[in-house]
Amino acid sequence: MERLILDADTWLLVLTGAGVSAESGIATFRGMGGLWENHPVEDVASPQGFIKDPLLVWRFYSERRAAAASVQPNPGHHALADWERHLGNRFLLATQNVDGLHLSAGSQRVVEMHGNLFKSRCTHCEREPFADTTVYATGTLPLCGQCGEMLRPHIVWFGEYLEPADLERIESFVHTALDHGGKLVFLSAGTSGAVYPAAGLVNKVTAAGGDTWSVNLEAAENSHRFKHFVQGKSGEVLPALADLR
Numbered sequence: 001m002e003r004l005i006l007d008a009d010t011w012l013l014v015l016t017g018a019g020v021s022a023e024s025g026i027a028t029f030r031g032m033g034g035l036w037e038n039h040p041v042e043d044v045a046s047p048q049g050f051i052k053d054p055l056l057v058w059r060f061y062s063e064r065r066a067a068a069a070s071v072q073p074n075p076g077h078h079a080l081a082d083w084e085r086h087l088g089n090r091f092l093l094a095t096q097n098v099d100g101l102h103l104s105a106g107s108q109r110v111v112e113m114h115g116n117l118f119k120s121r122c123t124h125c126e127r128e129p130f131a132d133t134t135v136y137a138t139g140t141l142p143l144c145g146q147c148g149e150m151l152r153p154h155i156v157w158f159g160e161y162l163e164p165a166d167l168e169r170i171e172s173f174v175h176t177a178l179d180h181g182g183k184l185v186f187l188s189a190g191t192s193g194a195v196y197p198a199a200g201l202v203n204k205v206t207a208a209g210g211d212t213w214s215v216n217l218e219a220a221e222n223s224h225r226f227k228h229f230v231q232g233k234s235g236e237v238l239p240a241l242a243d244l245r
């Protein structure tokens with residue numbers, strides 16, 4: 001297997017998707033066939049879906065909270081935390097996953113691009129998003145303790161904008177790497193490369209002259225845009241991939 005060299009010049013930006021948590025026992029979106037109980041994911045993960053049926057959406061997220069609370073990070077998560085300990089500020093992990101498993105594995109420089117399953121926010125007042133691990137009973141609509149309006153999961157749904165500060169953190173990492181004359185590397189793992197803006201990061205790094213790696217169980221929609229493609233399970237490939245110098 002080709003090795004990814006992580007030396008003193010390397011600046012590594014990692015993007016992860018649902019595939020990285022698959023070996024921990026969390027179903028991927030593709031694995032579910034894009035469906036949850038026969039509802040297209042877009043119906044339970046969009047603002048329109050929430051307006052139409054908030055109880056259904058809360059049931060979807062409560063079920064996912066319960067599932068994510070009972071699993072552990074796998075060797076793929078741990079490998080990324082090791083790489084971060086080696087590279088320090090020359091490492092950034094952008095994850096599309098909302099399960100919090102990278103944080104449990106010890107990763108610290110993490111941008112949760114699509115939010116966090118264990119946070120909620122108010123649909124109405126200015127209250128900050130807050131930690132919420134509650135698995136709400138079916139038929140319960142959680143309300144804001146401050147204003148009495150409906151709460152919603154702190155998740156970036158289809159058609160919603162990602163937090164500008166999160167996107168800026170990723171862009172600024174790339175620019176800092178270039179400013180330092182460093183060797184910029186982008187590695188994407190366990191993602192179908194179908195959802196933007198995450199799927200477009202490979203183009204940005206390529207345009208900036210960086211090296212690009214994809215680790216995925218099967219060829220992803222954007223695999224042809226990467227210089228290196230390593231096919232396999234991230235929990236097996238990642239721990240063996242890097243050559244830490």
Ligand code: BJW
Pocket residue numbers: 016017018019020022023028029030031045096097098114155156157158159160161162189190191192193194195196197215216217218219220232233234235
């Ligand atoms: C393994 C493995 C193992 C399995 N090891 N590998 C540009 C072009 C076209 C469309 C757009 C565009 N820009 C924006 C859009 C619209 C939209 C979009 O991208 N649509 C596409 C479907 C075309 N994007 C948005 O709406 C985003 N917002 C935005 O851009 O705002 C501006 C805007 C506003 C108004 C209108 C238009 C634009 C927001 C996207 C938010 C996505 N949210 C979700 C759901 C919420 C999170 C949640 O509840 O969990 O996030 S969608 C869902 O997909 C989830 C995931 O994070 C995301 C990505 O999925 P991922 O991680 O890739 O999972 P899978 O299952 O698809 O793939 C798993 C892969 O792993 C597979 O390849 C397997 O082979 C592999 N695998 N086991 C390694 N063990």
Ligand code: ZN
Pocket residue numbers: 122123124125126127144145146147148149
């Ligand atoms: Zn409120």
